[in-house]
Amino acid sequence: MSMFRAVAGLAPYLHVMRTVFLTRMAYRMRYVTGIATYSIFVGVHYAIWSAVYRDLGEGAAIGGMDLAMLTTYLAVGYMARAAYYTNTDSEIASRFQSGEVVMDLLKPISFHGNWLSQAAGETAFRLLFFTAPMAVVMVPLFAVMPPSGDGWWQFPVLFLIAFWCNSEINAMAGTLCFFLEDITGLMSLKRNLVMLGSGLLVPLHFLEPLIGATAVNVLVSTPLALIGYYPTLAYVGGLGEHGVHPFSIVLVLGLGWVVILRIANMLLWRTAIARLEVQGG
Numbered sequence: 001m002s003m004f005r006a007v008a009g010l011a012p013y014l015h016v017m018r019t020v021f022l023t024r025m026a027y028r029m030r031y032v033t034g035i036a037t038y039s040i041f042v043g044v045h046y047a048i049w050s051a052v053y054r055d056l057g058e059g060a061a062i063g064g065m066d067l068a069m070l071t072t073y074l075a076v077g078y079m080a081r082a083a084y085y086t087n088t089d090s091e092i093a094s095r096f097q098s099g100e101v102v103m104d105l106l107k108p109i110s111f112h113g114n115w116l117s118q119a120a121g122e123t124a125f126r127l128l129f130f131t132a133p134m135a136v137v138m139v140p141l142f143a144v145m146p147p148s149g150d151g152w153w154q155f156p157v158l159f160l161i162a163f164w165c166n167s168e169i170n171a172m173a174g175t176l177c178f179f180l181e182d183i184t185g186l187m188s189l190k191r192n193l194v195m196l197g198s199g200l201l202v203p204l205h206f207l208e209p210l211i212g213a214t215a216v217n218v219l220v221s222t223p224l225a226l227i228g229y230y231p232t233l234a235y236v237g238g239l240g241e242h243g244v245h246p247f248s249i250v251l252v253l254g255l256g257w258v259v260i261l262r263i264a265n266m267l268l269w270r271t272a273i274a275r276l277e278v279q280g281g
Helices: 002-025 028-056 067-084 088-098 101-106 111-141 151-175 184-197 204-211 213-219 223-227 229-235 247-274
Strands: none
Touching: 002 111, 028 067, 028 111, 067 111, 067 151, 067 229, 088 101, 088 111, 088 151, 088 184, 101 111, 111 151, 111 247, 151 184, 151 223, 151 229, 151 247, 184 223, 204 213, 223 229, 223 247, 229 247
């Protein structure tokens, strides 16, 4: 009976996921331009790094990664980001500013559970109609390699953790609107920090000569590193190499941050709802 009740309790959230998935289906053609945009991003990175490796000489490697491995890292990293990227933070803020957040509070389901379900539904859509077509373009264009070693199963596991961490961070940023009222600047700062701290622009261990080993150790211990750096390194077989944590430590770190972010969001929500002041309506 307890298991049946648990499954029944998930039904509203599964319905939200399905609804969001079908809603995104109505606007799927707009993602075609996103495929071109992300391909250009990877292309620019590839051109820059090709010049760097060319100057270093044939067979050169940086941080244990040759050009082919780094190109795969960048392409897979952008494809993964295309899947889990959502605007949950700005959508929560928009509903707060318009007063529509009251309707969310009246629903007999968890506020954050509702938004996490929406993020899951959108990610499922993006995987099928954004990331998959993007892979069809990028894999032959940039000679993306298949998963290396245990990357074929480590990457999906860490991708799920990346999705959860990213969704919790977005929900936290959106909830801060209850305190700040306008989080436009905060969202811009958050997105830039995620781009850098997730290792999407450059693998984090590449930064050691520039910012020092201590700063890099701090960066690779944050939830931002779990969003892009570790899953993509797992794909190219870079975990446990050149001073990078092995999969077991990354998994514990990821699950730890999921729990920490969830508890932090729960505490933040309790404080936010106690001082809620709706301005619109």
